[in-house]
Amino acid sequence: MSDVRLSNGSPTLERTDPRLPEHPKPSACKSLFGPVDHEELKKDFNAHLRELEEAAAARWDFDFANDQPLANGRLQWELVEHSSVPDFYSRPPRENGVCSGNNNVDHNGNHHCDGMAQSEETSRADSQMECTEQSSGPRKRSACHDPSAQSKRSHTSPEEVSCPNLSHSAEHTPRKTRRLSALQCVQ
Amino acid sequence: MEDQLLCCEVDSIRRAYQDVNLLNDRVLHTMLKAEENYLPSPNYFKCVQREIVPKMRKILATWMLEVCEEQKCEEEVFPLAMNYLDRFLSVEATRKTRLQLLGATCMFLASKMKETVPLTAEKLCIYTDNSVQPGELLQMELLVLNKLKWDLASVTPHDFIEHFLSKLKICPSTKQILRKHAQTFVALCATDVNFIASPPSMVAAGSVVAAVQGLYLKSQDVSLSSQNLTNFLSQVIRSDPDCLRSCQEQIESLLESSLRQAQQHGGPAESKRVDEEVDLSCTPTDVRDINI
Structure with missing residues (x-):
């Protein structure tokens, strides 16, 4: 299976040598359109993130910043045991992924200093969840909370909340699903 | 046996053979239908952008191609990144000074979509002569993803x-x-x-x-x-x-x-x-x- 290169549709390109480990040549390193105003950029990003978080919160009845459900939401969230969900929800992320070491923004744009901080936050959320747990109806996992998740849910349906393909979400957004490991959404 | 395999993986990029089952007319017709969904707006310079003019896109594209060439990216990465760029600019008015950050972000995304060893945020920032920081690139990534509605499977x-x-x-x-x-x-x-x-x-x-x-x-x-x-x-x-x-x-x-x-x-x-x-x-x- 090591021969498989899944991502490439044109297998007979001439480029078969691996990416060079060297640093970029100075000649290609250039600032094209003048200096960036970092402060203003940060402000704009924060405004965008707030918008996104609000949209996600409205969609999922969940306060992602504080890891707890919204009070009067249409969805009910309940706590489940770690052992009852597949281990990819709880195992730690890969160390030093290819896309960088020192970022503190995860796929959702949420800020996390490192893995430790994140797991603390999750356990804090877990303990809070126990107080607010409301259990009714059949259990269903909530795998995904970004505002553009592929399947529209019917919030008004008395039936189970349908969820996007679990393995799909897990593959593409491991951190996201891991954060929600302890919570399930029930209707 | 395993050692040998590891050596091979280090020495060159491994690719699957072309799947001939995917080279049929059904797939082609599906792609012809799908490509419509990924077309940028043709007149975003006039209708959406205030600071960005066609010449800047050319400068940016030339730089992006240079980076892709130097980093030996897969051939698809550059056109895909340009598609993301155009689609983003079709919906979001962007500052001139942030155009390079956007271009770098589009390469970052396209590389992740198409390559087994994608470009890193740090490396791309070096290519901007450190005018942007990796953290900014990652935040830009999120913004681009949202503006593209997380649909990165553009037909190229x-x-x-x-x-x-x-x-x-x-x-x-x-x-x-x-x-x-x-x-x-x-x-x-x-x-x-x-x-x-x-x-x-x-x-x-x-x-x-x-x-x-x-x-x-x-x-x-x-x-x-x-x-x-x-x-x-x-x-x-x-x-x-x-x-x-x-x-x-x-x-x-x-x-x-x-x-x-x-x-x-x-x-x-x-x-x-x-x-x-x-x-x-x-x-x-x-x-x-x-x-x-």
Whole structure:
């Protein structure tokens, strides 16, 4: 299976040598359109993130910043045991992924200093969840909370909340699903 | 056994063989339908942007191509990144000073989509001469993803080239050269604003015809004559032969002007800027020599 290169549709390109480990040549390193105003950029990003978080919160009845459900939401969230969900929800992320070491923004744009901080936050959320747990109806996992998740849910349906393909979400957004490991959404 | 395998993985990029089951008309028709969903707005410079003008896109594209070339990215990465860029600019007014950050972010995403070892945020930031920071790039990534509605599976001209080549009766070695040339034309088109709204299938077909012309393959087989090939491929992409011909001519004149520009800026001080254009432009000439 090591021969498989899944991502490439044109297998007979001439480029078969691996990416060079060297640093970029100075000649290609250039600032094209003048200096960036970092402060203003940060402000704009924060405004965008707030918008996104609000949209996600409205969609999922969940306060992602504080890891707890919204009070009067249409969805009910309940706590489940770690052992009852597949281990990819709880195992730690890969160390030093290819896309960088020192970022503190995860796929959702949420800020996390490192893995430790994140797991603390999750356990804090877990303990809070126990107080607010409301259990009714059949259990269903909530795998995904970004505002553009592929399947529209019917919030008004008395039936189970349908969820996007679990393995799909897990593959593409491991951190996201891991954060929600302890919570399930029930209707 | 395992050691051997590991060694192989280190030494070269491993690729799967082309799946011939994917080179059928059903797939082609699905792609022709799907490509419509990923077309940028043709007039975003006028309707959406206030600071960005076509010339800036060219400067940015030239830099992005240079980075992709230097980092030996897969051929698809650059056109895909340009598609993300155009789609983003079609919906979001952007500051001039943030354009390079956007370009870097689009390469970051396209590389992740297409490569087993993607470009890192840090490396891309170095290419901006550290004018942006990795954290900013990651936040920009999120913004781009949201503006593109997380739909990164754009159809690119590269997806079509293989289909077209599979329909031509040419020997494998010629096919390889033809593929290379067509891909070069596709990259060239991605740098040019006149092709922003052209469907990828059209750009791919025009590039294949232009490559066949450039390589003088027409003399070998009557089905490869310009007219026959244009008629045939325009049927394949369900378009008008005249449209395809005009696309092909546009590609050829773009090539010519790039060549001219490269010659004019041939001085050592300017050579960096036009490096990749020289690369792009010179390829057909070189191969023509080989064929003769």
